[in-house]
Amino acid sequence: MREPRPFTAYRLKDLLSDIAEHVRPAFGKGKVADYIPELAKVDASKFGMAVATLDGAEVAVGDADEPFSLQSITKLFALELALNRGGDEIWTRVGKEPSGTPFNHLAILEAERGAPRNPFVNAGALTVTDYLMARVPDVSTLVLEYIRTCAGGITGGLDETVAASEMATAYQNRAIANILRVHNNLTHAPDAVVDAYCRQCAIAATVRDLARAALPLAMDGFSIHSGETVLAQRNVRRVNAVMMTCGMYDSTGSFAYRVGLPAKSGVGGGIVAIAPGQGAIAVWSPELDRAGNSLVGTIALEIFAQNTRWSIL
Amino acid sequence: MREPRPFTAYRLKDLLSDIAEHVRPAFGKGKVADYIPELAKVDASKFGMAVATLDGAEVAVGDADEPFSLQSITKLFALELALNRGGDEIWTRVGKEPSGTPFNHLAILEAERGAPRNPFVNAGALTVTDYLMARVPDVSTLVLEYIRTCAGGITGGLDETVAASEMATAYQNRAIANILRVHNNLTHAPDAVVDAYCRQCAIAATVRDLARAALPLAMDGFSIHSGETVLAQRNVRRVNAVMMTCGMYDSTGSFAYRVGLPAKSGVGGGIVAIAPGQGAIAVWSPELDRAGNSLVGTIALEIFAQNTRWSIL
Amino acid sequence: MREPRPFTAYRLKDLLSDIAEHVRPAFGKGKVADYIPELAKVDASKFGMAVATLDGAEVAVGDADEPFSLQSITKLFALELALNRGGDEIWTRVGKEPSGTPFNHLAILEAERGAPRNPFVNAGALTVTDYLMARVPDVSTLVLEYIRTCAGGITGGLDETVAASEMATAYQNRAIANILRVHNNLTHAPDAVVDAYCRQCAIAATVRDLARAALPLAMDGFSIHSGETVLAQRNVRRVNAVMMTCGMYDSTGSFAYRVGLPAKSGVGGGIVAIAPGQGAIAVWSPELDRAGNSLVGTIALEIFAQNTRWSIL
Amino acid sequence: MREPRPFTAYRLKDLLSDIAEHVRPAFGKGKVADYIPELAKVDASKFGMAVATLDGAEVAVGDADEPFSLQSITKLFALELALNRGGDEIWTRVGKEPSGTPFNHLAILEAERGAPRNPFVNAGALTVTDYLMARVPDVSTLVLEYIRTCAGGITGGLDETVAASEMATAYQNRAIANILRVHNNLTHAPDAVVDAYCRQCAIAATVRDLARAALPLAMDGFSIHSGETVLAQRNVRRVNAVMMTCGMYDSTGSFAYRVGLPAKSGVGGGIVAIAPGQGAIAVWSPELDRAGNSLVGTIALEIFAQNTRWSIL
Secondary structure, eight states, X not given: OOOOOOOOHHHHHHHHHHHHHHTGGGTTSSEEOOSSTTGGGSOTTOOEEEEXXXXXXXXXXXXXXXXXXXXXXXXXXXXXXXXXXXXXXXXXXXXXXXXXXXXXXXXXXXXTTTOOSOTTSHHHHHHHHHHHHTTOSOHHHHHHHHHHHHHTSOSOEEOHHHHHHHHHTOHHHHHHHHHHHHTTOOSSOHHHHHHHHHHHHTEEEOHHHHHHHHGGGGXXXXXXXXXXXXXXXXXXXXXXXXXXXXXXXXXXHHHHHHTOSOEEEOTTSEEEEEETXXXXXXXXXXXXXXXXXXXXXXXXHHHHHHHHTOOOO | OOOOOOOOHHHHHHHHHHHHHHTGGGTTSSEEOOSSTTGGGSOTTXXXXXXXXXXXXXXXXXXXXXXXXXXXXXXXXXXXXXXXXXXXXGGGTSOOSOOXXXXXXXXXHXXXXXXXXXXXXXXXXHHHHHHHHXXXXXXXXXHHHHHHHHHTSOSOEEOHHHHHHHHHTOXXXXXXXXXXXXXXXXXXXXXXXXXXXXXXXXXXXXXXXXXXXXXXXXXXXXXXXXXXXXXXXXXXXXXXXXHHHHTTGGGHHHHHHHTOXXXXXXXXXXXXXXXXXXXXXXXXXXXXXXXXXXXXXXXXXXXXXXXXXXXXX | XXXXXXXXXXXXHHHHHHHHHHTGGGTTXXXXXXXXXXXXXXXXXXXXXEEEETTSOEEEEESTTSOEEOGGGHHHHHHHHHHHHHGGGGGGTSOOSOOOSXXXXXXXXXXXXXXXXXXXXXXXXXXXXXHHHXXXXXXXXXXXXXXXXXXXXXXXXXXXXXXXXXXXXXXHHHHHHXXXXXXXXXXXXXXXXXXXXXXXXXXXXXXXXXXXXXXXXXXXXXXXXXXXXXXXHHHHHHHHHHHHHHTTGGGHHHXXXXXXXXXXXXXXXXXXXXXXXXXXXXXXXXXXXXXXXXXXXXXXXXHHHHHHTOOOO | OOOOOOOOHHXXXXXXXXXHHHTXXXXXXXXXXXXXXXXXXXXXTOOEEEEEETTSOEEEEESTTSOEEOGGXXXXXXXXXXXXXXXXXGGGTSOOSOOOSOTTOSHHHHHTTTOOSOTTSHHHHHHHHHHHHTTOSXXXXXXXXXXXXXXXXXXXXXXXXXXXXXXXXXXXXXXXXXXXXXXXXXXXXXXXXXXXHHHHHTEEEOHHHHHHHHGGGGTTTEETTTTEEOSOHHXXXXXXXXXXXXXXXXXXXXXXXXXXXXXXXXXXXXXXXXXXXXXXXXEEOOEEOTTSSBHHHHHHHHHHXXXXXXXXX
């Protein structure tokens, strides 16, 4: 019977180096996100990958110490915070089903009367932000501090230039927020929610930071870096479930097919994946495929899952 | 760290008995499928559950020896057969993404020009049937024999009365098949494909049969009952991925949240779930929830996953 | 104040000749319908136009004595017959609003639970056919005889070759009919309704026949050719209203903008337009624009309306 | 043959009085618009009707001297101004087809990539406002002055309280404006366009004002009140065409069926209808039917059209 392979830090390091070599021919086949002007300036040739394991080991390769814009990956931490703050209450306002449409589609939101399909479509993430705004004065700081706690300190921080660039061009999100407001699924002014959300998305971190920050999702919610349980075990399983069925935009099914791990991506080119009971993997490469996921990052995770047998399927 | 619990057959049997007790209050809260007249006649109080494990053990409780109509669960075996026969070729005609809409929605099929989102929506299943029709004269016999092989013999068989009842009322499927034909995604006459599909859906089996037939999906494709590999390992992971992201109609996300196992359900009230490296679980209870999944069956699997820690998330 | 110009038959004849000259450069810019194989064989260079006026005069130009396939234009006469037979009853099953989508769109039909938007989209026309099937054994004969009565005899008839060609390829209409049946908006078997509808569409007539057959719609329902009232005055206004708002597929607004007359087109390249209190105009030219209306026919009617000042807007 | 009846002012006055009597039982069956708080305060029992004819006569009944909020009726005058200012240029940004969906539906706007179906859906009206903003500093003043010119002076004016109330609750329009901006179909900031549009909608006038202001649309564009041509004849026909096919939200077909005149309604309870070559009719009654049109106003126009035979169909 196929079993996950026992991987020492030393062998993982070799694997990451091999991966960095193997993905090289794929550069140039994707497209850096350009709808946020500031993101379009990123060097397309960047590649970093890091793995944090349950024994506290951490291996990394490439541009693993350079912060990049987390973007939609912050939705993952915002969801954890909403569950920490209010338990199942958030599910009265947001569903947990895949949307079956590209990540910013309005039709389904209108058809379902302002009830977002899940917390990882933009409509759902704006609702989560609105939910947190009722509890803290500054959502982006809350999310940043939570990432810092989970990871035991991070290199990155909030990138004000990216935040400003996003706010200036957030027409699609402003449309969504206004639809949510029409259906009374926002308690704050749409513009305020969009601004808070843009700031949250503008958090930057390295793949090392990200792998460490996500590690509790592979460990029943315990953070070895902060020495505390940051998320209840039942919520860990649920967050992983949402990632597994909704985490990769309209390529969630293909990603499960190729990689077989719960994961969340962002248009900054980052992906974080969870191998329950094994570890957390973060990868960064700015070029995106047509679904909006890191093209090289997905290939890297596919090779990683094949070699480690950490796939859960 | 949370680990799957080692379960002897003896303790599993106790767990199934406990579950049969616990689900009792939920009877009467769902609704037996009535759009196929013959299915509406089923006794709503039926409940059977069976688990087949890697060591060949098998435990069962309740109406575990009574055949029921597999319906959409046959889509799982038809997909395995399509992969066995043609490898990745089927993916040129069917996607692998969740549909985000109820299981028989036409709009998305029209919008995506006859390309079904995945093999488990009816449009996709009809396409798989059409694909198999080009290879064998009788798809329902092929599927039935494959189930028999995987399970090492089954109690059930093709229920001609159910098949006739379905064919007589298959207006929705005939609409779908004609749309597929408009977009040249069927090679046979729409009516012939619908008839073949209705016969395939009318295969009946017990939960014992079903758990054994699905066990190879928990064992890298090896059937301990037939002594052979019935599905290549890479295809096992892929079938599990499609189940994980598309297997439970428009409750796939909720099911992952509550149970955390790849699974496929049918409107006959059956669900089969896979715990990779552990075993296969089949449950049958005819009352359905609003998404069309067995209401009591889902609760039973939720309790099962909590107690065994076989959830993969 | 602009008034309709008094037109003698002599001057109308000159106008039609001028029009035939003016439209010449537009040939070759459209596309003959090819989804019905038999229709694709039509000579694209055909052009005929006829006007029937209240005083019984009739002028024509070009291929005015050659029958062509009326196709969707028969929906007009079928609607008249449904109103004649059951008054307002048909409106309990079909709406009277423009559909806002191409003429064979399924999504809106599904969203509105099998209630067709109007009698001129295919779903509505199939419902009208089904409605007439409950009253007569052979709908196509009924429609043909009604056209003959209104026109005082016609040159054309039912083209069995076209009918057979349509039935063989009517996948889209079979899809629609099955959706209607799912929502209990058909009382006959979907296939029988589609076959009856295909036969109805295969009626052929000349532009002379067509202008005469439609003349009662310009004369409060009186047919000068049969000497009887064929449609009650209130229904005349209502049929004209449906033509005005729904008669030209998804170019109904543009046609009102350019021509300003109630009209109905068919994919055979025919258009019939009504100038209440003045006359009826029929034109035929097989090449279609992107909306499925005769490209040259529309231009011809535009010139006609400008010169006669018969536009009602 | 049915002909429009010659109506002296004296007989029209009697007809209006009869209508005011006849519509009485219909009060209480509709619902005053409540989505704009300030509009919800209107006295539901108000009823006024006025007719302006080509000879300069004007008759009125009921609350004909009380200004009411024109709302979407201003879209008519804004369209006239856009045509006056830029000719056909506006049609490169807005279509002329009926939308087939309720008046503020977003799905179709998204599906058609930010191209509004016509100038009378909110998306189209916002685009027209944006178009005028590029030409004048204050669109609402431009529209108000145009109405004043056409009518030869009006009683009403811009209601700042209503304008403020609309701006405060314009979430749906802000969503639409942001979608338009995403697709580069707005040249100004979405919020600025929405604010300008809300001010335009807040123009108030009496039914007398409104009938006079619309009279040029029945007279080839000539205003007898200002003594000048306010709209080119070809644009008159085109504006009437857009009213005929798109003027009454999702009841445009039913309205053509019942009344048979080009018309435009507003959620303030006003409707203005054009009888080309005869006159203009304005009616006001705040209770709306389910499509958002004045319920009593529609009945009044139906009786009016039947008695005058001014219907154009």
